[in-house]
Amino acid sequence: MAETATALPTRRDFLFIATGAVGAVGVAAAVWPFINQMNPDASALxxxxxxxxxxxxxxxxxxxxxxxxxxxxxxxxxxxxxxxxxxxxxxxxxxxxxxxxxxxxxxxxxxxxxxxxxxxxxxxxxxxxxxxxxxxxxxxxxxxxxxxxxxxxxxxxxxxxxxxxxxxxxxxxxxxxxxxxxxxxx
CATH class of the missing domain: 2.102.10.10 (Rieske [2Fe-2S] iron-sulphur domain)
Structure with missing residues (x-):
């Protein structure tokens, strides 16, 4: 039986994943103020x-x-x-x-x-x-x-x-x- 070779993650794969994670966090940080402003303020509560x-x-x-x-x-x-x-x-x-x-x-x-x-x-x-x-x-x-x-x-x-x-x-x-x-x- 022949063994299948699995590709090991490369440095390029790590950079793609890390860049995507940082981008997702950046988008969430940019959008949060717009979402949070829809909550009632302290005086209304x-x-x-x-x-x-x-x-x-x-x-x-x-x-x-x-x-x-x-x-x-x-x-x-x-x-x-x-x-x-x-x-x-x-x-x-x-x-x-x-x-x-x-x-x-x-x-x-x-x-x-x-x-x-x-x-x-x-x-x-x-x-x-x-x-x-x-x-x-x-x-x-x-x-x-x-x-x-x-x-x-x-x-x-x-x-x-x-x-x-x-x-x-x-x-x-x-x-x-x-x-x-x-x-x-x-």
């Missing part, structure tokens, strides 16, 4: 979510925090506020949709669908009027919730539009409880 300490809020207290450039209300509702919101028939609501980012888009605007399950006293909402983007005043208006003095929109204690020109309920952002005293918004 910082706005993506925020943690809120709610340990100091007593029933009836409200805390406003900034999230994604908007005011977000965290309210420790009283039993009377929860009862008032629960006892509203859906037929009395101007907007029948919950507008809660934690639920399906077509969830009905019941009080249970606007608050966190098991923590109904804690209410989290983007405090921006859905009419023209004004900032409503808390615990005012005909329904004891929020009132926008700019154009007269009245919201109840669950942030649902009940009177005035605003077309929709105020939005409930994505949020979760990290503990009994801390909420993560976003």
């Amino acid at each position: 910082a706005l993506a979510s925020t943690e809120v300490d709610i340990s100091a809020l007593q029933p009836g207290d409200t805390l406003t925090v900034k999230w994604r450039g908007k005011p977000v209300v965290v309210r420790n509702r009283t039993e009377a506020e929860i009862d008032a919101a629960r006892n509203v028939p859906l037929t009395d609501l101007k907007d029948p949709v919950a507008r809660n980012a934690n639920l399906q888009l077509d969830a009905p605007a019941t009080d249970a669908n606007r608050a966190a399950p098991g923590k109904e006293n804690w209410f989290v909402m983007v405090n921006v009027c859905t009419h023209l983007g004004c900032i409503p005043l808390g615990q005012q208006g005909e329904f004891g919730g929020w009132f926008c003095p700019c154009h007269g929109s009245h919201y109840d204690t669950a942030g649902r539009i009940r009177g005035g020109p605003a077309p929709e309920n105020m939005a409930v952002p994505v949020y979760s409880f990290l503990s009994d005293t801390k909420i993560k918004i976003g």
